[in-house]
Amino acid sequence: MNDNCCCHPSWLRAVTENGIVLLNYGNLENLPTNRLCSKHRLLAKMFYVKRNRIKELPVDISLQYPEITEIYLTSNQLCSLPQSIGDLINLRNLDVCDNELEYLPDSITTLENLKQLRVRHNILKSLPYNIGNASSLEVLDASHNELRSVPCSIGNCKDIYQLLLSNNRLYSLPRQVCFLTHLEQLSITSNCISNLPMDLGKHSTLSIIEMGNNPLLHFCPSYFLSKYCHFDGCAQVEIGREHDFHDVTLAQITSRDSYTISLPSHVKSYASIKIVPSLMEITSRIVNFFSERQHLLISENDLSGDIFDRLESPLGHCYYCSKPIFWSCYAVVNKASPCKLRHSMSIKNFYFLSYFCSPECLLLHLFLQIDE
Template identity: 35%
Template structure:
C-alpha cells in the first residue's frame, strides 16, 4: 500500500496533475511526499476522504498554494491549523465527519471560499469571522453541538444554502433574515421555540425546513407562501408493518437476511446480491485486517471491496453499487403552488437501515 501511494504521488508530480485522489488509503498521517521540496505547486483538487488523519500540516498552504478544493470528509482531525488561512485560492472545504471541537478564526481569511461543510463534528460554537466569507454560498454545520449561530453570518451576502440540522439551537438570529441570496434554510431536529417574525420576508427564500423541533408551536406568516417540510435530516426513519420472513427448504428453515426482513412495503427496495456480498466481504476485511477471504479474491473484486463508492450519511454503511437519481420529497403548504419547485439530488438508499440520504461520492 505504501509503495502504491508513493507511486501515485510521484506520477502526480511528474505529470503535473491538477487532481489527486487519496481516498480510502488508511492514512494515519499526511503523506510527506506531498510536502517534499517544492510540494505540488500545480495541484488544485485534493481528495483525502475516509482515512484516519488526525492533523493537517502547518505548511499545507506553502506546499499546496494553488488548492481550490480540499476534501477531508470522514477522518479524525481534531483541529484546523491557523495556517489554513493562507490557502487564499480555496473555494471548497469539506471537513465533515471529523473530530473538530473548535474552528480557528483564521478561516475568515479564506475570502474565495464558496462551500464550507463541517457536518458531524463536535463544534459548540462557530467563530464570528465566518461573516468575513463574502463569497460563501453553502454552509453545512449539521450534526454538531451548536446552541447558537453567530450573528455575523448575515454579512455572508452570497450565502444561498444554510444547513444546521440536528444541533441544540434554540433560536435563529434575526439578522439572518436579511441575507439577500438565501434560498434554503434547514434547521431540522433542534430545540427551536420560535422563529423570527420576518423570516421568509425575502422573496429569495423558498425552502424552509424546521421539522422535528418539538417546542416550536407556530410559523411566521411570511412562511405560508413558501415550500416547507421535512428535510430527512431529523429523527431516524421508522420501519412499520415489518414482515418477518423465512425460506423453507424441506425440513430446514433458513432465516432470511435482516435486509430482506425489513421489507414492509411494495415500494421498498431490495439490495442486489452483489451489493450485499461486497458489504459482507468489506466488513470481514475490516475485522480480520484483510484476512484470508479477501486474500483469495481476484484483484478486480478486491479493489471494489476495499474502496466503496461511498457511505450512507445516516448509518455510515459502505455503499458499492447503488446510486439513484431521485426526487427529494417536499411537503408543501396549501399556498405554495405558485412557488412549486422540485429538487433533484443523488441519494443512496440503504435497505438495512431504511436510509434515504445524500450520497457521499468518492471524488
C-alpha cells in the first residue's frame, strides 16, 4: 500500500476489486467519509448501507464520492436528502425505502442518468413537480407514502416501465400517465381513486394493472378488458338491468333504475347524442387538424394556456376511430361478461367506459356490439 494512502484495508480491497462499499447492518449513524483516500474514493461506485441508523447524508457527498452509480439506503432514519445529491451525475439507482423522508429535493430531477428511484415506505406528501426532467427513469416506486397527486410532468419519463403508487392518498391520476408508452406495470392499489384517465390502457405494453381497494372506483376505461387487472376491493355497481343507450350523456349516464355514474372531473363539459360538441372542442379539433396537415408549429404564445395544454396533451382518443378528444365527448357504459375479463377474481357488476369523439362513432360501436 502507498505510504500516503490512509484507506481502511477492507474498504480498499472491496473498492479496488468491484467498486463496492458494503456497510449493511453496521449500526452506523453517519456515512463514513474517512475510510478511503481521495484517490480511491473515485473507485467507489456502489454503496450498500442498508439497515443502519443514518439520519442524514454528507452535504458534500458529490465531492466525497463523485463517481457513485448506485446507493442503497433502505431501512435507515433519513429525514431528508441533501440538494447536492443532484450533482451525482452518474447515479443510476437510488433506493431510500423505509426511511422518514417528508420530501425529495428538486435537484433529484436533474439526474439525467437515473434509472430507478425507490422511495417506498416514507412519509412523502408529494413528488417534485418537475419529476419529468429525470427523463431516463425506468422504475418509480413511491408506494406506501402520503401522496395526494402525481405531477403531470411524469408524462415526460417515456422510458418508465414500472410505476408503483399503491397505498397513498391519490384521488386521481394525471392524463399524462397515458403517454408512458413503455409502461408495463401500474400499481394504484389502496388509494382514494374514483376515476381514471380516458386513454389508460390504450397501449398494449401495459399488461398488469393493480388497482384493488379503491372503494370509490366503479368504472374503468374499456381498454382494461384486455389487461390482467386486480379489482379486489373496488366498488361494484349493484344494478339489476342493462343500461339504456338511447340517449347517452357523459354528464349523467343513467341506467333504467336511475343509477348515476361518476366520471372524470377533468372533463370540463359533456356532450349528449342530441347536442353538438362544445365550442372549445370544435375549435381545438380545427386547430389540431390544420396544425397536423400543414405541419404548423404552434407555441404557447399563440394560444391560451388551457387550449395549448389540451392540444399537447388531449384528454384521450376516440375508442372507435382513435381521433383525439380535447374537452367534451360521448360515452357508453359496458358491462363485460366474466368470460371476457382477465382479472384476479370474479367481478359480476364492474363496468367499463368507452369514450367517443362523435355520435356516429358511438353508434357504430354499438352496432358492432350487436353484431357480435
